[in-house]
Amino acid sequence: MEPVRVPEGARVWLVPTPVGNLGDITLRALEVLKAADAVACEDTRRTGLLLRHLGLSKPLVRLDAHTMHRAGNVLERHARLAYVSDAGTPGISDPGAELVQAAVAADIPVEVLPGATAFVPALVLSGLPNARFTFEGFLPRGGRDRRERLQALAAREETSVLYESPHRLHATLLDLASACGKGRPASVTRELSKRFEETRRGALAELAAHFAAGVRGELVVVVAGRPAGDHALPGAEEPTDHAAQARAWLAGGLSVREVRDRLTGLGLRKKEAYALALAAAEEQEADDGGEAPRSPV
Incomplete structure (x- = not known):
């Protein structure tokens, strides 16, 4: 990326937006969005609807996974830039990290506001131990990378949290049951803070059977860690059938x-x-x- 010509008084804010209920926007987020010269976002239509709901009108700039290479140019054109993802905190399994890297490289101050994210409430709702946990984000879709991530998840003793899309949830639960054992405790939370919010708890095999018919909404899967002292991992002593x-x-x-x-x-x-x-x-x-x-x- 070419060096960024830093505007005077440049600043970047990463602003969390609600994962469901629009009432979850914070007062600080409103202040920053009002103060920004422009709002960069994943989807200008979706963010435009949010800003109109909040009674705000700001120039919108598309800056998603496919256009993040333009981050330097966006930073040059907008001194006081707010960045939002479609929902939740930017940079958590969403674009945003690359913008932070570009701003840091250009010596532009960056502030990340605390606010909405999906995995923390889902982790608490799971009822599983949460003093230590690993956030996995989205698993690789297939191949060696997916297999190795599943093996690592099955081996760790702390709780694991991951995101999944509705059309891949069932297959992922089956894969998790195969890697961790059918009886490993887990939970699936969907539609956080929305009307049809649901958390389903049970063994991985039970959850796979429950969601076999399909599911809708934004999803967070939480999987219990391997019991302390249990060194016999599923599949470790006999080959997979x-x-x-x-x-x-x-x-x-x-x-x-x-x-x-x-x-x-x-x-x-x-x-x-x-x-x-x-x-x-x-x-x-x-x-x-x-x-x-x-x-x-």
């Missing part, structure tokens, strides 16, 4: 293609993963008295 795993995933509602991809993520070759997924589907169809699928869809 990939065929049984394929059957469980299919029974949970995944397609043959999705099961194939998940088995590939566990380290199987694509051809072997597809053969196992298709065999499991044929077995399931035979039990149901129907015809087995012939394509990975």
Whole structure:
């Protein structure tokens, strides 16, 4: 990034915005948004609606994961810049960290306001130990990176907190149950501070079954740590039964293609993963008295 020509009196604020209930905006956040020359944000339409709700009118600048390379130019054009993400505290599994890095490199003062974030209330609501915890953010979607993160999560003794999207929640809960053990305590919190807020607590296998039919809303998953002194991790003494795993995933509602991809993520070759997924589907169809699928869809 080219050197930033710092405007006189330059300052950057990272401003948390509500994760649900708009009443969660803080008085300090309102003061900063009023004082800013411009508001940089992930989505100008969404932030525009928030500002109108707050009775504010400010120039909006798009600065998301795809446009963050323009951070230096934005800092040059707007001396007093407020930055917000779509919800919660910028920089926590959202864009914002790169803007802070650019401002620090240009010797521009940065202030991060305390305020709304999703993982703290979800952690408390889980009822699991929270004196020590690890925030995972979003897990990698597949492959070796995902497998290693799951293994690390299963091995640690402190509670783990992660974010997940609605269409991947069920598969992630199945993966967590496979890595940590079906009985590991956990919780899923969705729609924090909104009308349909819900926290579901139970074993990972129970949660996977509950959410097999799908779910809507913003999600936080909290997983208990490995019991202190328990050195026998799930799968440590015997190899994973990939065929049984394929059957469980299919029974949970995944397609043959999705099961194939998940088995590939566990380290199987694509051809072997597809053969196992298709065999499991044929077995399931035979039990149901129907015809087995012939394509990975």
